Amino acid sequence: MQLLLHDYKESMTATIALVDDDRNILTSLSIALQAEGYATRIYPDGEVALDALIEIPPDLAVFDIKMPKMDGLELLRRFREKSNAPVIFLTSKDDELDEALGLAMGADDYIAKPFSQRLLIARIKAILRRTQYIQNISDTNDSNEPEPIVRGHLEIDTARHQVKWKDEVVTLTVTELIILEALANRPGVIRTRSQLMDAAYQDDIYVDDRTIDSHIKRLRRKFKEHDPDFAAIDTLYGAGYRFSVD
Secondary structure (H helix, E strand, C coil): CCCCHHHCCCCCCCEEEEECCCHHHHHHHHHHHHHCCCEEEEECCHHHHHHHHHHCCCCEEEEECCCCCCCHHHHHHHHHCCCCCCEEEEECCCCHHHHHHHHHHCCCEEEECCCCHHHHHHHHHHHHHHHHHHHHHHHCCHHHCCCCEEECCEEEEHHHCEEEECCEECCCCHHHHHHHHHHHCCCCCCECHHHHHHHHCCCCCCCCHHHHHHHHHHHHHHHHHHCCCCCCEEEECCCEEEECCC
């Protein structure tokens, strides 16, 4: 039987850890997440959070990058020594270098401040679904493990959350990988923004069209860092996007 991402959904009792020195963000986001059915744990800085997160890892954590005492990058580095729980970074708009470093260190996604709580919750849901999907794959025996998706120079290994272009690893967030998969599964076929939103986010979460455009822009940028001639993701103005194989 074919494995589908939407067959696996996160448990609504998942625990989300929030680490931010802004108490207003901690409080409002915690309330919003609890309204979605999640349990939350909140911490005002990285030092306070570290031991608690290592002792009892959450299902997902949200770290602010700019924090006193211990910033989000150092917290992620030390947290990754003990746990592979997914992490989303909160960044400011001028933190591109920190975003890249965070992803290289093992963050799963990032979102810029000021942010929409609905968008952050949508990213959380997408990552938890993806994590559960990969966990279900890893729990099966090797004969049931899905084959990597190979499209020309592109290889997507779903079970290992790994993407390669011309045999070089390209580091993507969970959301970027889901969108790329949706395009690569049917090369040459136009995927509308709505279809890509449905693939990446829960159907009941509204995400602005520009969010998908931003993901596509970052996907292209990351592939061009490995191959300046990368042109496999086409824009069909007024229609959507497609993945093309040379």
